Amino acid sequence: MKRILLAVCLSGIAGASYAQTKTTAKKPAVKKTTAVTKTSTLKMGGLKSALDSTSYAFGTSIGASLKTTGLSTLNYDVLLKGLKDSFTGDKVLLTQQQAQQCISEAITKASSIKNKAEEAANKIKYAPMMKEGQDFLEQNKKRAGVQTTASGLQYEVLTAGTGVKPQATDSVLVHYKGTLLNGKQFDSSYDRGEPISFPLNRVIPGWTEGVQLMPAGSKYKFFIPYNLAYGERGAGADIPPYSTLIFEVELLKVNGK
Known part of the structure; x- marks a missing residue:
């Protein structure tokens, strides 16, 4: 819901900015005494009217x-000026284009910084899991x-098949x-209770590489380091970040492209 509101607010601000470039109409200026009174009210932490409450809520x-x-x-002063204008x-x-470009660049930069900070924190938090995976693979x-x-x-052949090997662009069962x-x-x-079909180039890298080694009819066991699995972020609640994964895979059929 918050992201929907954000999208509405941002597009609204950018759209309103564009619309206002086409008009020169102005409303009468508010008296300075009124502005001072409202500022003082807010400084005291009071919302004296429905308009005050609505404005603050927005x-x-x-x-x-x-x-x-x-x-x-x-x-914040410039932000308020943009709203007021x-x-x-x-x-x-x-212009609308300039506003959208500023918003896009700011959010992209902020997201990148946020993601890097999260990854750094996760690397510290999950350092024992990383070491566990590295030690396991070294011994395995x-x-x-x-x-x-x-x-x-890493892989281990459990059952050797005799069928065709898939390519990365193939779908497999x-x-x-x-x-x-x-x-x-x-x-x-x-x-x-049922097998699954999927394009081999749309799964984790360890699967894309590993299943291409399998002739149809084979069953392999894969030991996949985190960087070939779900990486620094993990997947959902069941696969933590930096997880080394073990898969048993039975290639039933190569469906083709």
């Missing part, structure tokens, strides 16, 4: 929505039958189950 809603984008601060018909300082590759590719993907290193299962087509 301000908090817009502020809360903007904050979800990752923005940490704005020039749009409402009163004063000449706006930016020494087991007989386990092979390691150049990317770091598979049965599978996935677990964390602690044995907790997070997904299984076997439990759902």
Whole structure:
């Protein structure tokens, strides 16, 4: 709901700015004494009328929505000027295109900073899980039958098939189950009672690479490092960030492109 409100507010501000460039109509200026009285009222923390309450409510809603984008601060005086210019018909300082460009660049930059901060925090928080995965893979590759590719993907042939091998652009029909290193299962087509088809180039990199090694009719076990799985962010509530994953995959059929 907050994101919807934000989109409405931002598009409204940009649209109003554009509209105001086409008009020069102005409302009568508010007397200075009135402005001083309202400022004093707000400084005392009081909302003396329905208009005050409504105005303040819009301000908090817009502020809360903007904050979800990752923005940490704005020039509030200039923000208020933009709102006022749009409402009163004063000449706006930016065209619609300029306003949209400013908004887009600010949100993109703020989101990037926010994401980097989250990743840095997660790297510290999940450092033990990263080490657990690295230690597991280091030991696992020494087991007989386990092979390691150049990317770091490890696999073990459980059943060797004789069919055709898929390409990355093919769709495949598979049965599978996935677990964390602690044995907790997070997904299984076997439990759902039916295999699944999907394009091989639209899954995690470990699957895209690994299933291409399998002739149809094969069953492999994959040991996938976090960077070939769901990376620094994980997936939902069941797969934490930096998780090394284990999959048993049975390639039933190569559907083709």
